[in-house]
Amino acid sequence: MSSDIAILGVGLHQWGKWGENFTKYGVKAARDAIKDAGIHWRDVGFVSGAGTVRCGYPGYVAGATFAQALGWQGAEVNTSYAACASGSQALAAARAKILSGDVDVALVVGADTTPKGFLAPAKGYRPEDPDWLRFHIGITNPTYFGLYARRRMDLYGDTQDDFAAVKVKNAKHGYHNEYSRYKKLFTPEDVAGSPMVADPLRLMDICATSDGGAAIIVSSVDYAKKISKGDAPRIAAISTVTPTFAGAVVEMPDIATDSAVAMDAQSFRAALPIKAYEEAGIGPGDISLAEVYDLSTALELDWIEDLQLAKRGEAAALLRAGDTSVGGKLPINASGGLASFGEAVPAQALMQVCELTWQLRGQAGERQVEGAKVGITANQGLFGHGSSVIVKR
Amino acid sequence: MTAKTAAIEGWYTLEEKAPHLIGTQCTSCKTYYFPKQSNYCRNPDCQSENFKEVPLSRTGKIWSYTNASYKPPEPFVAPENFVPFTIAAVELEQEKMIILGQMIGGVDTADIKVGDPVELVMDPLYEDEDGEKLIWKWKPVGDPS
Numbered sequence: 151m152s153s154d155i156a157i158l159g160v161g162l163h164q165w166g167k168w169g170e171n172f173t174k175y176g177v178k179a180a181r182d183a184i185k186d187a188g189i190h191w192r193d194v195g196f197v198s199g200a201g202t203v204r205c206g207y208p209g210y211v212a213g214a215t216f217a218q219a220l221g222w223q224g225a226e227v228n229t230s231y232a233a234c235a236s237g238s239q240a241l242a243a244a245r246a247k248i249l250s251g252d253v254d255v256a257l258v259v260g261a262d263t264t265p266k267g268f269l270a271p272a273k274g275y276r277p278e279d280p281d282w283l284r285f286h287i288g289i290t291n292p293t294y295f296g297l298y299a300r301r302r303m304d305l306y307g308d309t310q311d312d313f314a315a316v317k318v319k320n321a322k323h324g325y326h327n328e329y330s331r332y333k334k335l336f337t338p339e340d341v342a343g344s345p346m347v348a349d350p351l352r353l354m355d356i357c358a359t360s361d362g363g364a365a366i367i368v369s370s371v372d373y374a375k376k377i378s379k380g381d382a383p384r385i386a387a388i389s390t391v392t393p394t395f396a397g398a399v400v401e402m403p404d405i406a407t408d409s410a411v412a413m414d415a416q417s418f419r420a421a422l423p424i425k426a427y428e429e430a431g432i433g434p435g436d437i438s439l440a441e442v443y444d445l446s447t448a449l450e451l452d453w454i455e456d457l458q459l460a461k462r463g464e465a466a467a468l469l470r471a472g473d474t475s476v477g478g479k480l481p482i483n484a485s486g487g488l489a490s491f492g493e494a495v496p497a498q499a500l501m502q503v504c505e506l507t508w509q510l511r512g513q514a515g516e517r518q519v520e521g522a523k524v525g526i527t528a529n530q531g532l533f534g535h536g537s538s539v540i541v542k543r
Numbered sequence: 544m545t546a547k548t549a550a551i552e553g554w555y556t557l558e559e560k561a562p563h564l565i566g567t568q569c570t571s572c573k574t575y576y577f578p579k580q581s582n583y584c585r586n587p588d589c590q591s592e593n594f595k596e597v598p599l600s601r602t603g604k605i606w607s608y609t610n611a612s613y614k615p616p617e618p619f620v621a622p623e624n625f626v627p628f629t630i631a632a633v634e635l636e637q638e639k640m641i642i643l644g645q646m647i648g649g650v651d652t653a654d655i656k657v658g659d660p661v662e663l664v665m666d667p668l669y670e671d672e673d674g675e676k677l678i679w680k681w682k683p684v685g686d687p688s
Contacts, residue, residue: 270616277551283578286550286618287668287678288611289630289643296609297632304607304657349610349629349652395587396574400606400632400641409575410639412586 153429154384155248156374157541158255159187160504163363165331165491169263172205175363176212176261177219179497183257187367188377192223194367195253198244200260200496201231209262212496213240216259226253234443235390235529236260237364237499238537242388244368254373260496261363271403281403292356292446294402296348299448303350306463308451310350312470314341316447317354317489319475324486326516329501331360331492355447360492364500366507383510385503386524387429387540393418402532418535419456422528426538427458430524434458438522439480439509441502443530444487453528454482457538481519484509499537502527506541546674547667554578555665555679556598562665563601564642564679567594575599575638599642601663602684603633606641610652620669620676631681633661647682660684 161182163175176199184191197220199213208215213227226247230239237260244256271281284293302308317336324330336354344353374382396408398415408415427433434457442453451465459480460468468474474482485491485505488498506525508514523543530536549557555564566577569584571591577599584591614625629646646655647666661681668678 271618273617275618277554278578280578282618283551284643285615286620287643288615288619288628288645290611290615293609293611293630293643297607297630300609300652301607301657346610346612348612351609395585396639400643405643406577407641408585412569412572412574412589415639 156382159183159367160507161365162329165360165362172261172263179363179365180259183365183367194257196247196256197227198240198258199229200236200240201229202262233532235531235537236496255369259365262494264359292348295446308466312466313447314338320487320489324490327486330486330490357488358492360494362494362497364497386542387426389426389538391425422538423457430540439519440526442528499529550668550676550678563598566599568597600635603635605659606632606634645680647680
């Protein structure tokens, strides 16, 4: 039995930094997605919200918050929270509901308003909370990105110029995206001239936090056919698998890995796509483009290898050859990625799926990847888990 | 002489010559834990709830390294004039795990590389009216030149 569902409509709110109520962003994205799908809001039987922990109770119960804002019409609601992977888990909940036959059409929606500067933990002396502990000893999110980046340099010979080239490429992609926050064509000199944050990474290597909203209307394939959208892009896989013990890479917010005394170490980034490819019945060779979580420039290169789109240590060679640019063999982050958007946590994984949808429909304008047939996303939550979604025509 | 106490009580010893982190070890599958875990073993094939406290290896090899160029937010306690510090992720051979920590002051990222041997020392994390609060830091082993 096929586990595909159809993507009928997608919508985004502009990414930026306005500090307004997150509900507004989500409603705008949802209305765009509903209009794009050509359905009525009352046709939606399930509202799957990606939660946010920074906007009070309305954020904790995001599914109900958005359903109320769009107008109560009796749909069932759900809220998923998994930090940056919240959107994918909300999408997985919608798929389960559709495949079980419970509903035909679901709205998946996430939006956030983010504070300025470093994301910081809750207050009070709590050494048993790994998030508190790591900040206490001076370890922020960029620390982890710096560790991964430096390891690439020492092991594979990647350079800071390579990392800067990722930013330049993604900025160029994002320049053509009406929803991106930063519309500036950065030069390698801009990146090299920005202040060091977590050696070897500079400010321009690390993604910002943003306000934004994303929404997707999904349905059963039968329903899509019924409304003459049988050729709509489909979600062929949603992978949210955990890593397997023992975790090999030190992951936010932990200060230590598992001990691999009892069994071999594994990483979650490598585990995610294996399940996704298996579920979609395809392999890395079938991929036309990928949207990966470039929390830092160097992390984009790690993801390319984890998705098996390059051998370990060889992603920078693809970058240098221009393969990962739009127009190249395997465009990465054609949307502009987090480098151009900044991260709006519960919306970000959904935004990746929106981009793949536009690309597969051939509606991506200046950043269109010619002949795009299959796209994959990769996204990272906390404690070494994340998500990967495959969209195909 | 200023009083020296642990910034986080019970997580490491404070002896001057050879301090070490205090972890736990599952008595069944032998998996090590730091920070200490004494309630349940996270090995999916192990149901043990029995752990013993053990000293962890005080030497290891650098897995990777970076620095904090900017003052981290609270609960980090920063001195008035913030000085960037280097951070290392260190692989302990016997425990087969990686533990993060600051490098001692004066070690720049340009001075170290992946695979370099380091040892654990006690060093002030911050100072308050009660004296110096100590934390573990990593220090290069041997002659750096």
